[in-house]
Amino acid sequence: MKTALITGSGRQAGLGFEVAKQLGAQGYQIIIAARQSAQVTERVAELKDLGFQAHGVVLDLTDENSISQAVNAVQQWDSKLDVLVNNAAVFGDFTSVLETDIKNVEAAFNTNFLGTWQVTQKFYALLANADTARIVNVSSGAGSFADPVYGILNxxxxxxxxxxxxxxxxxxxLTVKMAKEFSQDNVLVNAVCPDVVNTSGNDTGFGRPVGEGAKSVVWAATLPDDGPTGGFYRDGQPLPW
Ligand SMILES: NC(=O)c1ccc[n+]([C@@H]2O[C@H](COP(=O)([O-])OP(=O)(O)OC[C@H]3O[C@@H](n4cnc5c(N)ncnc54)[C@H](OP(=O)(O)O)[C@@H]3O)[C@@H](O)[C@H]2O)c1
Structure with a gap:
């Protein structure tokens, strides 16, 4: 059985939990990873109710110890990890360069960038133990120069x-660097933008349904062995950087 771990998958209405459900439906053993233990317990129970094989770990991207403990826990359930979805992130400030509080910038980079990096480092040995593995870095067109709607230049x-x-x-x-380095172990690494997704849990009329955004991520998590690596995608289509 293939095993997939999804960070930040504790919120019921969030993208991460939807990815977990879609991978569970494809027969993956799911590891819910979230920083709030109550969420871990609830989401694992929900996956089991759906008939999926599921476990959970408390994992805070900003806490090295918790990542190491999560790695140890996962080793009880599988000697390898087939899929790592780096989904957890914070949204940070949306203010001007001058007004932005640097402490908030630091906090956002600690989670979204350094946290993702460190989680990947610590789970890498398990990923390399799989015959072939996939890493999906959940990104955004907002981080692209050229994305015509969300991009930095646009x-x-x-x-x-x-x-x-x-x-x-x-x-x-980082996705590009990981892809180059990890190809020696047959680990495919791609960044995915799920598009603007309604993960509020309410019918806001803004953003597409979470199931559709999650499909974009699941596509990259379930690529064939000869699939692409080092790319940036939305709905399976390449996005400009
Ligand atoms: N929604 C969109 O329109 C959209 C568009 C493009 C990309 N994305 C990306 O999609 C991913 C999921 O977004 P979402 O909309 O589903 O938002 P979300 O529900 O807020 O999911 C993010 C999750 O990350 C978790 N998290 C934050 N800091 C963490 C930390 N230090 N350690 C562990 N977990 C942490 C949060 O945990 P708590 O529940 O404990 O706060 C939350 O459950 C993110 O990477 C986001 O950038 C979303």
């Missing part, structure tokens, strides 16, 4: 500057 949806966008720009660069 207005970022009218935001003055977005710390969030800059963390995703960094994630896109």
């Amino acid at each position: 207005g970022s949806m009218g935001m003055p500057v977005s710390t969030y966008a800059l963390t995703k720009l960094a994630i896109n660069g």
Whole structure:
């Protein structure tokens, strides 16, 4: 059985939990990873109710110890990890360069960029133990230069500057570096933008249904062995960087 771990999959209405459900439906053993233990317990129970094989770990991207403990826990259930979805992120400030509080920039980079990097480092040995593995870095068109709607050069949806966008720009660069380095172990690494997705849990009329956004991520998590690596995609289509 293949095993997939999804970070930040504790919120019921979030993209991460939807990815977990879609991978569970494809027969993957799911590891819910979230920083709130109550969420972990609830989401694992929901996956089991759906008939899926599921476990959970408390994992805070900003806490090295919790990542190491999560790696140890996962080793009880499988000697390898087939899929790592780096989904957890914070949205940070949407203020001008001058007004943005640098402490908030630091916090956003600690989670979205350094946290993702460190989670990948620590789970890498398990990923390399799989015959072939997939890493999906959940990114955003906001981190692209060229995305015509959300991109940095094209207005970022009218935001003055977005710390969030800059963390995703960094994630896109890291994706390329990971892909090059990890190809020796047959680990495919891609960045995916799920598009604007309604993960509020309410019918806001803004953003597409979470199931559709999650499909974009699941596509990259279930690529064939000869699939692409080092790319940036939405709905299976390449996005400009
Ligand atoms: N929604 C969109 O329109 C959209 C568009 C493009 C890209 N994305 C990306 O999609 C991913 C999921 O977004 P979402 O909309 O589903 O938002 P979300 O529900 O807020 O999911 C993000 C999750 O990350 C978790 N998280 C934050 N900091 C963490 C930390 N230090 N350690 C562990 N977990 C942490 C949050 O945990 P808590 O529940 O404990 O706060 C939350 O459950 C993100 O990477 C986001 O950038 C979303």
